[in-house]
Amino acid sequence: MTGRLAIVGLGPGAAELITPLASETLAAATDLVGYAPYLARVPDRPGQLRHASDNREELARAKQALDLAAAGKSVAVVSSGDPGVFAMASAVFEAIETGTQAWNDIEVIVVPGVSAMLAAAARIGAPLGHDFCVISLSDNLKPWDLVLKRLEAAVAGDFIIVLYNPASKARPWQLGDAFRLIARHRASSTPVIFARAVSRPDERIDITTLAGADAAQADMRTLIIIGSSATKLVSGGKGRRFVYTPRHAELVES
């Protein structure tokens, strides 16, 4: 009677960035589980059940999906971007590890997707063209001191820095603190990208610098990319601007 569970990455938003494997997996499911705005991206299919939930209920959502699979359903849990990067996959495996024996027998697959950082980078050039770090700025699930420690390490290593979850209504001050920490070590001309709702109809991408970056412009749908010492902001013809990090790098004291 045991069913199966797929954790599916929908990509950043546009239908043309959903992989065929993700589309086929979604079409084959009896039950879809996920945060309501992500479920809304999946085309309706007759007979398919939808279980929408709030964004903060990741572990409860994982358990609900496992219960459905244990009852014989073919379940797809949807994530925006890639399900393995600050999304549902970790919650599902945590639920399996700590949950009932019945969940252990469920076939689980993860269907990767184009993550928000890759889609954002593609829209403005090649900022992730060299070594980079990916940090969630939220302290909902970790102490803020750990975020600071990781930002310090990322700066010490002269990494390009990608910030997920830079701000929310409950956490308006953290991105400004992060910018100030980084600005103590990096040039004020360092490129900074605000990428909001990439590939969605309301996409907005702003290219600025550490000196010009306004933390108040970020919200929970924004992703931030901060260049390394090597990252370049280039102005081309016809008002074109792009950001890229060269393939060559030198050792720079930070």
Next chain:
Amino acid sequence: MTGRLAIVGLGPGAAELITPLASETLAAATDLVGYAPYLARVPDRPGQLRHASDNREELARAKQALDLAAAGKSVAVVSSGDPGVFAMASAVFEAIETGTQAWNDIEVIVVPGVSAMLAAAARIGAPLGHDFCVISLSDNLKPWDLVLKRLEAAVAGDFIIVLYNPASKARPWQLGDAFRLIARHRASSTPVIFARAVSRPDERIDITTLAGADAAQADMRTLIIIGSSATKLVSGGKGRRFVYTPRHAELVES
């Protein structure tokens, strides 16, 4: 007469992980440019020209593609995985910045893809479920001291570590050095994943630990993921093993 240039991510290998946008862009091109094994993944189309090159000729390949586009062609430069992560996008923008004025007028788009690290992570659970660093271990384009500095920083920040380009015939010793550096700070039980040719017919994925990791098992088609202090290797029923990093994290002295 100016054409256009698309830098296209083919994903890790399987056709079912190529996005519709990538497939459409490839189909619409008059000319395909890329490393021969990657071009071989793209279906033949009558009338479409192919320009295959060696893997080390990234900048020359970028310039060739820009010349074709400047002559009015619709060019697709192909990369495995995502073109922005240690692949062709950075080389193309470098060529534009440093090249002739004619190249500045070419319409350039980057089509993101499912990167090797996301596909590898999906095959074994959710190892990238928390903050992580991505480092190319090659010193072809940067000093080895910079690689060491970044590894030290990644360890200091207790990041999950993804290593691209861990080894080649000319660089057989670097991955062993990297493992030894990391093992000075992390538990010998830390999960380590060797993911080779993910989603290809010859895919091979080995889950081991820092104590058990054998650098000689890696080649230029292998990607390495090393857990943080929080990453767990879990043995489930039916011989199942998975690796995930919990969403919660604590501050750990490293």
